[in-house]
Amino acid sequence: MLKQGFDLRLGQTLSMTPQLQQAIRLLQLSSLELQNEIQQALEENPLLEIAEEYPENAATSIAESPNHDETGKIEATEDFETGNDTAPSMDQDIPDDLNLDADWEDIYDTRSSSHNEGGGDNSGFLENQGAADIALQEHLLWQIRMSNLTAIDKQIADAIIRSLDEAGYLCDSLEDIFTLLSQELPIELEDVEVVLKFIQHLDPIGVGSRDLRECLLVQLAALPESRLLYKTRQLVEKNLDLLERRDYKEIQKRLKIEQNELEEMILLLRSLQPRPGSAYSASSPDYVVPDVFVRKIKGQWVVTLNAQVTPNLQVNQFYADLLGQAKSDADTSYFKNNLQQARWLIRSVESRNTTLLNVAKAIVDRQAAFMQYGDQAMKPLVLRDIAEELEMHESTISRVTTNKYMHTPQGVFELKFFFSSQIDTDTGSSCSSTAIRAMLKKLIAEESSASPLSDSQLTNMLKQQGINVARRTVAKYREAMSIPSSHERKTLVPC
Known part of the structure; x- marks a missing residue:
């Protein structure tokens, strides 16, 4: 016979608050999608605005590079320029006493911003504009x-x-x-x-x-x-x-x-x-805007967020002060809701930037050899390695690395590019699949066009370097790089 009664239990449950949902959603957005999201919020929320200046120290972190590589050599490199200079201001002073007969050129500098003062050859500049379109x-x-x-x-x-x-x-x-x-x-x-x-x-x-x-x-x-x-x-x-x-x-x-x-x-x-x-x-060609810049300065890898991608947001203080002057409940509710949404968005964007910067720094720590030497120096790395180091969930790392790009001395790469599976070698160490692809690409680039290397020959050459992979693995990597078979690569005249 069932008996009715009250039972009190204590427990913990994870609650997805609106702020947490917004932070997770912003985390997986690309830079372009984030800009659209921010622009829409700026248009709809009067209490949200863009700060005039971006804090200089808000988006920088330093990842110390290793003091030596596998061979024990110490090598210094020049600073890597990111080209992230801001454009010159277009504001010009207009004289108070302006002659009515003054020409436009007397007030404004009509020269192009790309004016070649160094005497370089700019011939054909106008003719080449838009020709490819x-x-x-x-x-x-x-x-x-x-x-x-x-x-x-x-x-x-x-x-x-x-x-x-x-x-x-x-x-x-x-x-x-x-x-x-x-x-x-x-x-x-x-x-x-x-x-x-x-x-x-x-x-x-x-x-x-x-x-x-x-x-x-x-x-x-x-x-x-x-x-x-x-x-x-x-x-x-x-x-x-x-x-x-x-x-x-x-x-x-x-x-x-x-x-x-x-x-x-x-x-x-x-x-x-x-x-x-x-x-x-x-x-028209599609251009990738990097979210993170990496450069080497005085032996250290410097990781910097692209400030132009994510503007510095702040609460509009003028409208925030109107909250205390509201005369009706509707006005008070309107200002409170918009103020809360503005603060949530600002915190979510700051959280996204901090997480992205920490993940990028951790990747650079693990892949410092790649930054220095290229694909063949890529180390094996999986999402779990970064998640454990930063004490985050793997799904969070996956969201951060999707559609986010890093500008490095080796080129611009999606953050997911730095993750690759591990393959054991005869020397007891491990090698990443990305490094093996780079080795295969180099071997094929150096082959004779009249007698290309077969997959079996490529497999044997990798084994000579201590990398024990199967022939079908070599064929899979070759096809993934869109490299034809040895028969299709054979030609009498080198390309």
């Missing part, structure tokens, strides 16, 4: 408008050009283009073919081709006639598949040529553009 279709349509084609031919050219992909190849068949245009224009299929030939000889030459063979032949046709050109045209017309398979002996047999002549033909083909439209890609 011109879309392929726009470039071709401009040439069509400047040509002496008839109105009907220009309409055909417009349809063809709009059927090109980013590489400059024709996506739709001429029959489909003709079927579409013939409903409104009195044309024949031959008219479309003639206009296509005209487009293929515009700039860039070869654009509008239907496959690689046609693209190369159009470009070869524009070169002066010679025996080399004649044989190269034969190679492209009838033996392009052999060239793709790198069957050089069969090519020499069919074309009845010597190896030196085949090498000249390959060099000629390399001078052509297999993707003629790639030079006019409309896509």
